[in-house]
Amino acid sequence: MFIARVIGSVVSTKKDEVMRGRKLLVLRPLLVDEQDPAQFKSGQNTIVAVDALDAGTGDLVLFCQDSSARHAAGMKALPIDAAVIGLVDTVEIQGHRLA
Amino acid sequence: MFIARVIGSVVSTKKDEVMRGRKLLVLRPLLVDEQDPAQFKSGQNTIVAVDALDAGTGDLVLFCQDSSARHAAGMKALPIDAAVIGLVDTVEIQGHRLA
Amino acid sequence: MFIARVIGSVVSTKKDEVMRGRKLLVLRPLLVDEQDPAQFKSGQNTIVAVDALDAGTGDLVLFCQDSSARHAAGMKALPIDAAVIGLVDTVEIQGHRLA
Amino acid sequence: MFIARVIGSVVSTKKDEVMRGRKLLVLRPLLVDEQDPAQFKSGQNTIVAVDALDAGTGDLVLFCQDSSARHAAGMKALPIDAAVIGLVDTVEIQGHRLA
Amino acid sequence: MFIARVIGSVVSTKKDEVMRGRKLLVLRPLLVDEQDPAQFKSGQNTIVAVDALDAGTGDLVLFCQDSSARHAAGMKALPIDAAVIGLVDTVEIQGHRLA
Structure with missing residues (x-):
């Protein structure tokens, strides 16, 4: 799995039938910076994931x-x-608390 | 999933039998620019996906x-x-509407 | 899927039993150049795929x-x-015919 | 599989029900340096994996x-x-012992 | 599939029960150099694969x-x-024999 920040959402009207009613979030993966393990750095690829946990923009998932x-x-x-499987409360890296 | 722009199509006559009649689109993935979340940047890899939603060149999927x-x-x-599962109506990123 | 050029072949004698008699081709993926959509650029990774469509070196698959x-x-x-699923006849990108 | 160093952990309270009670570790993959096969170099992507082998920060898995x-x-x-499937005792690369 | 050179091995004592007795090899993928198709270039990622074909360090698989x-x-x-599925005898690329 990856940690990610919810940065937005997608609306699609014409779609595969079974996708009707599904919430689509845009996620930016966050990686632990190797130089400074006390902070995240952003991944390059933004991913669209289905969410059933009521996450919103700004949430860490x-x-x-x-x-x-x-x-x-x-x-x-x-x-x-891709699917959101949890909201992140805390991330601890080598004694640092990143979230 | 990824958001992508349909940029073209592929024709293959000699192919796996079960692929007969399938429409093959060439997609360029679009990622949200980290410096400017109000616009997309293009991914490097172009992907061939099967489409059953009648998407055409220029469509966002x-x-x-x-x-x-x-x-x-x-x-x-x-x-x-790879398969097209929806046509994209709107993409909203941190208050910006990219599509 | 990806478009690729067949650039060679692999021979393996000592192998998993079920692989006996399978033709192994070396493929170089081709991506649509973003600067010039009228031509392909080569991918970095070369991939070994099983072929059952009688493709040969130089073919676009x-x-x-x-x-x-x-x-x-x-x-x-x-x-x-990885498996070859079709021989490519034509690729059309935004009005350009690349193959 | 990849070799990785455990660098931290994630706590998620609101999550998919079946994930309750699962330990989530943050891993940094380690790759063998091509220039100097006697040491590892760090991968860029940090990954969250489920662990059932009681691994802890600093462990090689x-x-x-x-x-x-x-x-x-x-x-x-x-x-x-992603799941931890073993704790690593030793890694030997061309006569060098990296762990 | 990818072609790779066996560069070492991993020993793990505490591991998933079903993995007991499995040989774990460290592989460096080899890609065909685009500038000079008569030779390989090394991939960056080293991968741990299970082997049941008795491959050893230095073997091409x-x-x-x-x-x-x-x-x-x-x-x-x-x-x-990841699993080793064959030992490579020869690789032929556009008339060149790389292995």
Whole structure:
């Protein structure tokens, strides 16, 4: 999984039928900076993930990818390759608290 | 999933039998620019995806990858690793509307 | 999927039993150049894919990856993560014909 | 699989129900330096993996990704794409012992 | 699949039970150099793969990744995402013999 910040959302009207009613969030992955493990650095790729945990812009979340996304609650058999599986409370790296 | 712009199409006559009649689109993924979240930047890799939503060149779409592509409507058991699952109406990033 | 040029082949005698008799091609993925959409640029990674469509060096092909490769005709249950699924006739990008 | 150093942990209270009680570690992958095969260099991406082997910060571990993570002991059907599958005792590269 | 050189091995005592007795090799992927197709260049990522073909340091092998690894002989249901599936005898690229 990766830690990510929710930065926005996508609206799609014409879509695969089973996707109706699904909330689509845009995520920016956050990686631990190697030079300074007390802070995150941003990943380059922004990813669209399905969310069923009521996350919103600005929230820190955990998401999984590929076939694992279809194992998130209520997402069986969806044509999705990314899903939010948790809201992040705290991240501790070598004694530093990043979130 | 990733957001992408449809930039073209592929024609293949000699192919796996189950692929007959499938429309193949060439997609350029679009990522949210970190410096300027009000616009997209282009991804480097162009991807060929199967489309069943009648998307055309210039359209903004959402596509999924790997085994998830086989969960798109009517694509079960196809040897495909990318499928268009929605046409994008709007993308909102931190108050900016990118599409 | 990705478009690729067949650039060579691999011979392996000592191998997983179920791989006996399978043709292994070396592929160089081709991406659409963003600066000049009228031509391809080469990908960095060269990939070994199983071929059942009689492709040869110099051919332009379409290949799929990961679990999808096992859905190509006659490849069920093989320990493979890449398979040629079509020979490419034409690629059209924004009015340009690249192949 | 990749070798990685455990660098921290993540706490998530609001999460997918089946994830309750799972320990989430932050890993930094380690790659063998090509210039000097007697030492590791750090990977750029930090990954969150589920651990059931009681690993802690500073430990060297082996982790697997994607659908394989769901084949680790007790992790069937979890929405996870990374799991610790072993603690690393030694790594030997061309006569050098890196760990 | 990718071609790789076996560069070392990993020993892990405390591990997922089903991994007991499995040989773990460290591989460096080899890619065909685009400037000079008569030679390989080394990939950056070193990967740990399970081997059941008795490969050793210095050998040139073919390995597969992700769920496909679990389709290698005797590896069903293992929590692994990389497996050696063949020893490479020869690689021919555009008339050049690289191995």
